[in-house]
Each structure stands twice: as structure tokens, then as C-alpha cells.
Amino acid sequence: MTKKELIEQIKTKKSFLCVGLDPDLNKIPQHIKNNFEDVIFEFNKQIIDATAAYCVSYKPNHAFYEAYGLKGYNSLEKTIKYIKEKYPKHFVISDAKRGDIGNTSTMYAKAAFEDLNADAITIAPYMGKDSVEPFLQFKGKWGIVLALTSNPGAFDFQTLKINDAELYKHVLKTTSTWGNDENMMYVVGATKAEMLTDIRKIIPNHFLLVPGVGAQGGSLEEVCKYGLNNDIGLLINSSRAILYADASENFAKAAEAEAKKVQQEMSNYIK
Numbered sequence: 148m149t150k151k152e153l154i155e156q157i158k159t160k161k162s163f164l165c166v167g168l169d170p171d172l173n174k175i176p177q178h179i180k181n182n183f184e185d186v187i188f189e190f191n192k193q194i195i196d197a198t199a200a201y202c203v204s205y206k207p208n209h210a211f212y213e214a215y216g217l218k219g220y221n222s223l224e225k226t227i228k229y230i231k232e233k234y235p236k237h238f239v240i241s242d243a244k245r246g247d248i249g250n251t252s253t254m255y256a257k258a259a260f261e262d263l264n265a266d267a268i269t270i271a272p273y274m275g276k277d278s279v280e281p282f283l284q285f286k287g288k289w290g291i292v293l294a295l296t297s298n299p300g301a302f303d304f305q306t307l308k309i310n311d312a313e314l315y316k317h318v319l320k321t322t323s324t325w326g327n328d329e330n331m332m333y334v335v336g337a338t339k340a341e342m343l344t345d346i347r348k349i350i351p352n353h354f355l356l357v358p359g360v361g362a363q364g365g366s367l368e369e370v371c372k373y374g375l376n377n378d379i380g381l382l383i384n385s386s387r388a389i390l391y392a393d394a395s396e397n398f399a400k401a402a403e404a405e406a407k408k409v410q411q412e413m414s415n416y417i418k
């Protein structure tokens with residue numbers, strides 16, 4: 148998907164919501180577990196059908212599938228196929244946080260883009276240029292590089308100063324020369340919204356994937372205040388707050404209501 152197409156979707160839907168598909172068997176409602184063979188796929192399907200009108204993107208996190216082995220991976224493949232067939236304009240992010248020597252990164256990229264048919268993949272940039280570049284060689288596909296993450300551990304390394312600038316700023320400055328704002332995005336946690344002012348000075352035009360609203364307590368308003376650009380430039384992810392808004396037979400309706408609430412708040416920021 149091109150940047151132009153993504154922006155068009157955002158404007159049409161008046162939403163820059165990304166629904167995180169992080170299925171956890173301990174939290175999936177009992178009636179789904181009792182009645183379906185592929186519990187994860189069925190749960191995702193109902194969540195997707197309930198939320199598709201209010202979001203522009205889905206982000207399945209691989210951990211929540213790989214934890215269940217082959218069966219889980221099969222549910223992941225089916226989930227992405229379902230989105231691509233029924234909602235082809237939604238931007239699908241494979242959240243796998245990959246990155247390895249070039250030869251290996253190429254295979255990770257093929258897995259995400261050719262086998263799974265995702266539009267984007269999250270990448271940990273620690274191993275440097277040759278570990279990231281293979282992801283940027285696929286037309287219409289995106290690499291989303293971790294810059295400043297939402298978790299407390301972000302302060303262990305990412306904010307350490309090297310030559311007077313924090314490590315995450317070096318990551319932004321250097322990695323942004325490896326691709327462009329048509330094939331790269333950055334992860335910035337919603338819990339660190341005030342730091343978006345500095346981030347926007349370094350990468351004014353890139354889209355940012357912003358997880359951390361909802362369950363992790365980040366503020367949508369603050370993220371928008373410091374992070375919006377002329378193209379909107381944000382995909383804000385929420386997983387648990389939407390998926391597990393309700394644990395009863397009403398879960399899909401509750402997820403829909405939660406996604407709609409976020410979308411309505413977002414619509415205020417889209418002219």
C-alpha cells in the first residue's frame with residue numbers, strides 16, 4: 148500500500164486507529180472456546196468484522212500466535228488472509244520485531260511480505276543497516292523501525308546519550324537515510340508523547356506507529372498534540388482495551404463501541 152492510499156483511507160474513515168490483534172486464550176470468551184475449532188481465528192474474525200468500519204489498520208503481534216505453535220501460526224495466516232480478502236484497504240502490520248544479518252532478514256521479509264502478505268513489519272534496528280535494508284526492497288511494503296518504545300525499559304538504552312544526543316535520536320537520524328517516508332515508519336510509544344516534539348524535528352514527514360494508548364495508559368490527545376503532521380502521520384494502536392472490552396457473548400459489540408469511541412475522538416483531528 149502506498150502512503151497516498153493510506154492517507155486517503157485515514158481521511159475517508161476519519162480514523163487513524165490500528166486495532167492490535169493480540170489474542171490470548173485466557174481472555175477469549177468461553178462461548179468461542181466451546182463452539183469453534185479454530186478459536187483464535189474465530190475471535191479475530193468477529194473482532195475484525197466489528198471494528199473494520201472504525202479503523203484503518205490491523206496489527207497482529209506474532210507472539211500471541213507463535214505461543215500456540217503451528218496451530219497458532221495457522222490462525223495468524225488465516226487472519227491476515229481474511230483481512231486482505233474482505234477488507235483489502237486495511238493496512239496490515241506483522242508485528243514480529245525482526246532484524247538479523249542481511250541474508251536472514253531477507254528471509255524474514257519474504258515470510259512477512261510474500262507468505263503472509265502483510266503490508267508492513269516491525270523491525271528492531273540494533274544490528275544496523277544491513278539488517279534493516281532487506282525489508283525495504285519490497286515494492287509497496289513498509290519497514291517500521293523501533294525508535295522510542297512504550298515500555299519502562301525504553302529508558303535502559305534508548306534514551307542514553309551518545310555525543311550529546313539520545314540513542315533513539317541517532318536511530319531516527321541514521322535509519323531515515325536508509326529508506327524514505329514512503330517505505331519506512333517508526334514506532335514511538337504513546338506513553339512518551341511529549342518526546343514527539345523532538346522526534347518530529349528529526350522526521351517531520353514519516354508515519355509513526357504509536358502503541359500504548361488504552362491498557363498502557365498513554366493519552367490520544369497528547370499524542371495528537373505533539374505527533375500529528377500535515378498528512379496526519381500517525382497510526383495509533385490499541386489492543387487489549389478493544390479486544391477485551393467485555394468477556395461475555397457481547398465482546399464484539401463492546402469492541403465495536405470501544406473502537407468507535409476512539410475513532411470519534413480521532414475524527415476531531417482530521418480536517
Ligand code: OMP
Pocket residue numbers: 167169208242269295296297298334335336358359360361362363384385386387388
Ligand atoms: P496494548 O497495550 O494491549 O494496547 O498492546 C500494545 C501492542 O503494541 C502489543 O502488541 C505490543 O507488543 C505492541 N508495542 C508496544 O506495546 N510498545 C512498543 O513500544 C511497541 C509495540 C509494537 O511494536 O507494536
